Amino acid sequence: MDKDFLWWRDGVIYQIYPRSFADSSGDGLGDLNGITEQLDYIQSLGVDAIWLSPIYPSPDADFGYDVSDYTNIDPRFGTLEDFDRLLQAAHQRGLRIVLDLVLNHTSDQHAWFLESRSDKSNPYHDWYLWRDPAPSGGPPNNWASVFGGSGWEFDPQRKQYYFHMFYKEQPDVNWRNPQVRQAMLNVFRFWLERGVDGFRLDVFNCYFKDAGFRSNPAKTGIRKFDRQEHIYDNDQPEMLPLLEEIRSLLDEYPERYAIGETFLATARKAAQYSAPGRLHAAFNFDFLKYRWKPRFFLNGVQRWEQALHPETWPTYVLNNHDVRRIATRVGKGEDDERLKVAAAFLLTQRGTPFLYYGEEIGMRDIPVRKRSEIKDPVGKRYWPIMVGRDGCRSPMQWNDEAQAGFTSGTPWLPVHENAGQRNVAAQEADPESLLHFYRQLLQIRRNTPALRRGMIITLTNDPRAILGYLRQTTEQTVLVALNFSKRYIPLVLGRELRNADWKVLLSNKGPREAEIENGALPLAPNEACILLRE
Numbered sequence: 001m002d003k004d005f006l007w008w009r010d011g012v013i014y015q016i017y018p019r020s021f022a023d024s025s026g027d028g029l030g031d032l033n034g035i036t037e038q039l040d041y042i043q044s045l046g047v048d049a050i051w052l053s054p055i056y057p058s059p060d061a062d063f064g065y066d067v068s069d070y071t072n073i074d075p076r077f078g079t080l081e082d083f084d085r086l087l088q089a090a091h092q093r094g095l096r097i098v099l100d101l102v103l104n105h106t107s108d109q110h111a112w113f114l115e116s117r118s119d120k121s122n123p124y125h126d127w128y129l130w131r132d133p134a135p136s137g138g139p140p141n142n143w144a145s146v147f148g149g150s151g152w153e154f155d156p157q158r159k160q161y162y163f164h165m166f167y168k169e170q171p172d173v174n175w176r177n178p179q180v181r182q183a184m185l186n187v188f189r190f191w192l193e194r195g196v197d198g199f200r201l202d203v204f205n206c207y208f209k210d211a212g213f214r215s216n217p218a219k220t221g222i223r224k225f226d227r228q229e230h231i232y233d234n235d236q237p238e239m240l241p242l243l244e245e246i247r248s249l250l251d252e253y254p255e256r257y258a259i260g261e262t263f264l265a266t267a268r269k270a271a272q273y274s275a276p277g278r279l280h281a282a283f284n285f286d287f288l289k290y291r292w293k294p295r296f297f298l299n300g301v302q303r304w305e306q307a308l309h310p311e312t313w314p315t316y317v318l319n320n321h322d323v324r325r326i327a328t329r330v331g332k333g334e335d336d337e338r339l340k341v342a343a344a345f346l347l348t349q350r351g352t353p354f355l356y357y358g359e360e361i362g363m364r365d366i367p368v369r370k371r372s373e374i375k376d377p378v379g380k381r382y383w384p385i386m387v388g389r390d391g392c393r394s395p396m397q398w399n400d401e402a403q404a405g406f407t408s409g410t411p412w413l414p415v416h417e418n419a420g421q422r423n424v425a426a427q428e429a430d431p432e433s434l435l436h437f438y439r440q441l442l443q444i445r446r447n448t449p450a451l452r453r454g455m456i457i458t459l460t461n462d463p464r465a466i467l468g469y470l471r472q473t474t475e476q477t478v479l480v481a482l483n484f485s486k487r488y489i490p491l492v493l494g495r496e497l498r499n500a501d502w503k504v505l506l507s508n509k510g511p512r513e514a515e516i517e518n519g520a521l522p523l524a525p526n527e528a529c530i531l532l533r534e
C-alpha cells in the first residue's frame with residue numbers, strides 16, 4: 001500500500017445508523033457495544049472508516065437529529081466509556097470514526113433552549129432565532145419548515161416566535177451570536193480531544209439566515225416549502241468564513257476530516273463549500289435520484305467533475321438514512337445483478353465512496369403500509385403522499401435467526417421479511433453473493449492505485465445501455481465496463497485501447513477472458529467488468 005495513503009481520500013467510509021445495526025442489550029435498539037462487537041465484520045469488508053449517525057442524548061423527535069446534549073452519549077446507546085472503547089477498538093483495527101454533528105438546530109429539550117424560551121432577559125435569550133409576531137399577529141415572515149408548514153412556532157411563554165427549519169422540536173440556533181459560535185466550536189474540540197477522526201456536518205449550509213429576516217420570493221411548487229426560492233434561509237455568505245474557521249480548527253490535529261451535508265444540494269453548491277481551505281468534502285446527492293439509466297450516471301459524473309475545484313476530492317454515495325435504498329430503487333425483486341453493477345460504479349469512481357449499512361448485502365426497504373406503524377415524523381405528516389424514511393432504516397440482517405440476529409428483544413422497526421434468506425451469514429457462505437462482490441471490489445480498489453487516485457476519462461459509447469471509463473495514473477490504466485441492460489452488448493473501444501493487452505481484474509459473471517472481438521469488449525447482461533492494462 002502507498003506510503004501516502006490518506007484514509008478519507010483513498011479509503012471508503014461506512015455509514016451506520018446506530019439504532020438499527022446491532023443491539024447488545026436486548027432493548028430493541030442498536031447500541032455502541034453492539035457496534036464494537038461487529039468491528040471484525042466491518043473490518044472484513046475492507047472499509048476504512050465508520051460514520052455514526054447521531055449518538056447523543058435526544059428525545060427522538062427526529063431520531064437523534066434533535067440533540068439535547070452535544071457532549072454526551074444517549075443512555076440507550078451506551079456511555080462515554082462505551083464510546084471510548086469503541087473508538088479504541090476501531091483504531092486498533094485501523095478504522096477511523098466520523099461523528100455526525102447536528103449544529104443547525106438543537107432539541108427543544110436542550111438546556112440552552114429551555115433557558116432561552118424562559119424569558120427575554122435570560123443569558124441564552126439570543127441563542128435561537130426569536131422574533132416578534134408580524135403586526136397582524138402571525139409569523140414574522142414566510143419561511144417554511146422543510147418538514148411541513150410554517151417554519152415559525154409561537155412560544156406562549158416568551159410571547160415570540162422561534163424558527164425551525166425542521167420539526168418544531170428542532171429550534172434553529174443563532175449562529176450570529178458569538179457565544180453560540182464559540183459553544184459549537186467547543187463541541188468540535190471536545191470530540192477531537194477524545195480522538196474522533198472526523199465529522200459529518202448535518203445541513204451545515206443552513207446555519208446562517210438573512211440578518212434582516214426577509215421573506216423568500218415566491219415560486220410555484222406543491223408543498224409550502226417548495227413554493228418559495230430559498231435565498232434568505234440558507235446559503236448565506238457568512239457560511240464561508242465559518243467553514244474556514246472550522247477547517248483551521250481541524251487542521252490543528254493530524255488527519256482530521258469534515259464532510260458537509262449540503263442542504264438543498266446541487267453539485268455546484270457542494271463544490272463551492274468544499275473548495276480549498278473549506279470543508280474536505282461535501283455530499284453530492286445527485287446519484288440518489290437517478291433511475292437505472294447509464295446516461296444519468298455518465299452525466300452525473302461529468303457534471304460533478306466539472307463543478308469541483310481541481311484540488312477538491314469528490315465523494316460518491318448511493319444510499320443513506322434519508323432515501324430509499326438503491327436496492328429498492330433499481331433492484332428487480334430479490335435479484336442482485338443490477339446492484340453489482342451499481343457497486344462497481346460506486347467503488348471505481350474518482351472520489352471517496354460512502355456505503356450505508358446493509359448495502360453490501362442488498363437490503364431492501366421495509367414496506368410502510370399503515371400510517372399507524374410509521375415511526376418517522378416526516379412519514380406521519382405527509383402520509384400517504386410520502387411515507388417517510390422508516391423503509392431504509394430497518395434492522396441489519398445478520399442471520400436467519402429470530403429478528404435477523406439484530407436483537408433478542410422487539411426491534412424498534414420491523415425486520416424485513418426477506419431476512420431469512422438475505423442476511424450476512426447466508427451471503428458469507430455463498431461465493432456469488434453481493435457481499436463477496438463488495439469485498440472483492442473493495443480489495444481491488446485498495447490494491448490498484450489507478451482506482452484510488454487516477455483521473456477519470458469517460459468513454460463515449462452507447463449511453464442507453466453501457467457506461468465505460470478509464471481510471472488512469474502515469475503508471476496504470478484501468479478500464480471499467482458496466483452493462484446496465486439485460487442484453488449482450490459490446491463496449492466499442494478506440495484504436496489505441498482495442499490494441500492494448502488487458503487483464504480482467506474482476507467480473508460479476510465469473511472468470512472470463514479479456515478478448516477484444518471486432519474492436520469491442522463483449523459484455524454479458526448486467527455485467528460489471530474491471531480490466532487492467534498490461
Ligand code: GLC
Pocket residue numbers: 062065066102166202203261321322
Ligand atoms: C439531515 C439528516 C436528516 C435529518 C435532518 C435534520 O438532512 O440527514 O436525517 O432529519 O438533517 O437534522
